[in-house]
Amino acid sequence: MIVYRVAHVKYKDLTLSGIGAEKTGGRWNKVGTRAVYCSENISLALLEYYVHSENIAYLPKKILIAKIQFPDDFAIRELKELPERWNQYPYSSKTTEIFTHLSKDPNVFALRVPSAIVGLESNIILNPLFKEFGKVNIIEFIELPIDERLKKNK
Numbered sequence: 001m002i003v004y005r006v007a008h009v010k011y012k013d014l015t016l017s018g019i020g021a022e023k024t025g026g027r028w029n030k031v032g033t034r035a036v037y038c039s040e041n042i043s044l045a046l047l048e049y050y051v052h053s054e055n056i057a058y059l060p061k062k063i064l065i066a067k068i069q070f071p072d073d074f075a076i077r078e079l080k081e082l083p084e085r086w087n088q089y090p091y092s093s094k095t096t097e098i099f100t101h102l103s104k105d106p107n108v109f110a111l112r113v114p115s116a117i118v119g120l121e122s123n124i125i126l127n128p129l130f131k132e133f134g135k136v137n138i139i140e141f142i143e144l145p146i147d148e149r150l151k152k153n154k
Contacts, residue, residue, distance in 0.1 A: 001072055003038035003124050006049040007064040007141060015066045016136060018128040027091045028099040028113055028125055035099055036126035038068060044121050046144075051117055065142040068126075071135055076110045076124060077102065087116040099125050106131040 007015045014020075018034030025031040039045035042065055049063070083094035102108045109130045115121045126136065 001070055001074070001076075002139075003040060003068050003070075003126075004042045004045040005036065005038045005066045005068060006045050007066040009062075009064055012064060012066075012141060015138060016068070016126070016128060016133075018126075025096060027086075027095050027116060028111070029103065030096045030100045033100045033103055034128045035103065036128055038124045038126060039115070040122050040124065042142075042144075044115055044118060044123070047117055048115065048123065061146060063144050063146055065144055067139045067142060069137050069139050070109075070126075074109045074132070074135075076112050077108065078112050082114070087114070087119065089116070091116075099127075103127045103129060109133075 005015060011020075016036055018036045021029055021035040021037060022033060023031065025033075026035060026037060029035040037048070039048060045065060046063070079098070083092055083098070085092045086095050099111055099113075102111055106129055108127055109132070110127060111125045112122050113125060115123050127133070
């Protein structure tokens with residue numbers, strides 16, 4: 001399977017480490033829990049990055065997209081039920097507990113979650129502590145210029 005993630009040029013060697021999410025936490029993980037947030041397509045990865053950018057006027061001129069591959073037989077968990085207010089901001093602590101709990105099991109590879117921005121599309125959260133995480137590879141980094149219209153306040 002192929003998934004995509006925005007990578008920072010300065011930290012591209014850490015793209016699969018989960019350290020960023022460990023330091024800041026996220027909708028599905030608590031601070032202290034490593035997680036690698038990915039999307040099923042490039043456009044959603046960019047949209048997620050854009051929404052989480054603090055100052056869009058200072059977006060870099062070019063962004064790196066990591067094209068990530070892992071074996072098709074790696075199981076991706078699905079949520080049977082979403083917590084109340086899962087897609088609200090600020091998000092509930094109930095959502096942060098979900099991946100935090102799952103990631104403690106080295107047999108759990110990933111969790112598919114709906115995007116809070118585009119609920120019909122999904123993000124895949126990878127567990128860097130998965131026992132076979134070494135089989136997850138970045139195939140390539142794709143350099144994309146940022147359309148200047150994204151930097152405008154509308």
